[in-house]
Amino acid sequence: MVYGFWVSRCLQIMAELGIADTIGDVPKSVEELAKSCGTHAPSLRRMFRLLSGLGVLRKDEQSDCWGLTELGQMLRQDNPGSVYGSLRAHGHLLSWQAWGDLKTSLQTGLPSVEKFMGDSFFNYLSAHPEDAAIFNGSMAAYQTLNAPAVVNAYDFSQARTVVDVGGGTGTLISHVLKAHPAIHGTIFEMPHVTAEARPRIASMGLAERCDVVDGDFFASIPKGKDIYILSQILHDWDDEKSLRILENIRDAMRPDSRLLVVETVLPGDNAMHFGNLYDMAMLVLVGGQERTEAEYSALARRAGMKVSRILPTVMPPSVVELVPA
Template sequence: MTQMVYGFWISRSLQIMAELGIADIIGDEPKTAEELAKASGTHAPALRRMLRLLSGLGVLIKDEQTQAFGLTELGEMLRKDSPGSVYGSLRAHGHLLSWSAWGDLVSSLKTGQPSVEKFMGDSFFGYLSSHPEDAAIFNGSMAAYQSLNAPAVVGAYDFSQVRSVVDVGGGTGTLLGHILQSHPHLKGALFELPHVKAEATARLNGMGLGNRCQVLEGDFFAKIPAGHDVYILSQILHDWDDERSLKILTNMREAMGPQSKLLIVETVLPGDNVQHFGNLYDMAMLVLVGGRERTGPEYSALVEKAGLRVHRVLPTYMPPSVVEVVPA
């Protein structure tokens, strides 16, 4: 219970460590608190106290002889470009997704509406569209998260008989790029809003996929491009309530052919009395965007209203599962 009560003190310390770039300052060469304070513009005695906290948690390790702090294997994940980096998530949750929104959680519990809108003065996605610096932080966190999810999705689903795949609302192309790199026979398309096109095109070209992947502009609330074997909605439906999710799924059904498949990549909640990461994410969807995570039966009921049916649910080693949906 004590860990749960004071847990946010730890998460805030990690968020500030990312904000100050401490892990990248340390890099491959351990440094003293004084060196880190000078490089980060902080007060050395105060910073040393936070470093002591994080060393006790296994994020840092101190050499008692040199008094220098180095990164443990766990701490390496705080570096911007390390495999499995959580830097982007810490930056986003320390600024956009955390304090003000969660601090007014009671508002969401009383109204059912996202509390984040009270201090942003707009919907979450509306705010991002008019604040490019914050949007860059958020997009970076999502790209990092998808870089962890992508191998799990590829490992769970057999794309060998698929010819073309379109990632609907696929951000800057992290998941789609990984799928295409893992399956050279595939052709793909990324379907996103216009303001994402330049960054997505650059990312996919940088992955050497420009000749096998199109970046298409559009809005999944209006129309989804037809003619593909497999459609992907990854971390999309949990952003929206049932009414808006049904609109997306209805447009999806209109785009799908008789043999097309839809892969919904989302955390599938196991139900009550189970400790599960998805339960935390479900609360985050409430306070941020008014969306929700769903159970298996809830997904089945939702897609059936759009003329679809759940064929199977494939777990991955990450929290999200692959829910394979076909025309009813």
């Protein structure tokens, strides 16, 4: 645990330099790889030795070339479910600075990253398109695994209209639409995200079945849909801001509408759980939090809704179904 960040930093640099993509399916010498990514070959070899011991790389002793293991293949951008995007996002200097200043967040309850960004996390991204592209790429890669898990866990078959509130570039809604041809979808997102979502939805042949709408979920939500989805959204915000989002969705819902909150549900204390790590990330990066079932139920009540059921998925997040109270 003490030295864990040393390993993660090596993996982040592998992604930043595109080493796994350069290796591809054909093992290469460390000298060739060092030249292609602009590094010092003897130093790169030392990092490779570490990562080979962790099962990420494998050296062929006869050819002296380095190839990717099955685990290492997950570093490639073209691998479904690749961790490349996540490594790039969490390897960003601002993320490291935020974690390095964790004590400030513990003392104030505020995201330490704002000190280095000079603004809130999402305002910073809207003003820095290159950083936003890295972040959006990491979210899209995560949803590549998360989206089918949600579609398999929840029965959308009775719905005709589904709106993904804060739906990113459309990974989740596209899985819903492909699985259920009768559904018409909507992505509701900030303008700097919809600019990426529109061509992506068109490239998948879904432009006729999916509207991409600019908006702000703190202001208003498209009204009268069958199902609303908030996937990995509420954990970005504290209770008061989350309540505002939920109230706006409640105002938009019909009496028979459903809201699906796709989030990791914390099991409580004395449990080793992936969500506890992300809970700390939410603290230092955005000031949000992961929540327990009781905390989601309390938020739902305040917004005029109730938790009707919680459906686990094969991924860490569950589908928390909320209905009007």
